[in-house]
Amino acid sequence: KAGVTQTPRYLIKTRGQQVTLSCSPISGHRSVSWYQQTPGQGLQFLFEYFSETQRNKGNFPGRFSGRQFSNSRSEMNVSTLELGDSALYLCASSLLPTGSFEQFFGPGTRLTVL
Amino acid sequence: DQQVKQNSPSLSVQEGRISILNCDYTNSMFDYFLWYKKYPAEGPTFLISISSIKDKNEDGRFTVFLNKSAKHLSLHIVPSQPGDSAVYFCAARATGTASKLTFGTGTRLQVTL
Numbered sequence: 029k030a031g032v033t034q035t036p037r038y039l040i041k042t043r044g045q046q047v048t049l050s051c052s053p054i055s056g057h058r059s060v061s062w063y064q065q066t067p068g069q070g071l072q073f074l075f076e077y078f079s080e081t082q083r084n085k086g087n088f089p090g091r092f093s094g095r096q097f098s099n100s101r102s103e104m105n106v107s108t109l110e111l112g113d114s115a116l117y118l119c120a121s122s123l124l125p126t127g128s129f130e131q132f133f134g135p136g137t138r139l140t141v142l
Numbered sequence: 143d144q145q146v147k148q149n150s151p152s153l154s155v156q157e158g159r160i161s162i163l164n165c166d167y168t169n170s171m172f173d174y175f176l177w178y179k180k181y182p183a184e185g186p187t188f189l190i191s192i193s194s195i196k197d198k199n200e201d202g203r204f205t206v207f208l209n210k211s212a213k214h215l216s217l218h219i220v221p222s223q224p225g226d227s228a229v230y231f232c233a234a235r236a237t238g239t240a241s242k243l244t245f246g247t248g249t250r251l252q253v254t255l
Contacts (some may be wrong), residue, residue: 068247070231070248076241130240
């Protein structure tokens with residue numbers, strides 16, 4: 029079974045630009061969550077989608093948005109990029125919205141904002 | 143406000159010995175706890191979890207202990223192997239928050255020969 033895939037793996041942007049990251053969950057998984065990882069901050073929850081609906085949102089500004097498609101694939105968008113947005117963005121999928129809460133992570137997209 | 147804390151940024155243990163990684167939390171609404179391992183350039187990999195109704199869960203070389211009164215959990219790895227060298231994250235889920243996980247900042251474990 030293929031794991032969670034994220035594209036692109038690496039991205040370099042400049043301040044003020046916008047970026048879209050993509051995530052394909054494990055086949056059959058309907059819940060997709062996004063996290064931001066920065067040095068010293070661990071993983072910070074961005075949002076979670078289930079059946080194309082956002083169910084949870086973390087404490088990030090409105091420049092961060094996301095969506096989920098009918099095939100459970102998800103995208104996240106960051107507009108008006110700032111230097112502080114440089115981070116590893118991780119996507120995770122889970123089989124059910126409840127239960128063991130085990131999430132399977134993709135390799136991440138490394139975003140660098142210059 | 144860091145609700146899940148891993149106060150030791152790094153830990154070095156000899157091969158064959160026990161590794162103990164600690165995690166403290168402040169939110170009494172957390173009802174499920176997980177440990178993840180992360181290698182460089184890879185996403186975190188699920189290791190083991192524990193529900194708040196239990197105080198211990200074991201899976202092979204990995205055991206997680208939960209002390210609810212102290213709001214503390216620990217991961218024991220016995221015996222430690224060089225391949226266990228990675229960053230370990232403690233994570234927690236609060237009741238009613240679906241799949242949202244709150245992570246600690248991680249502990250880098252190095253297992254030496």
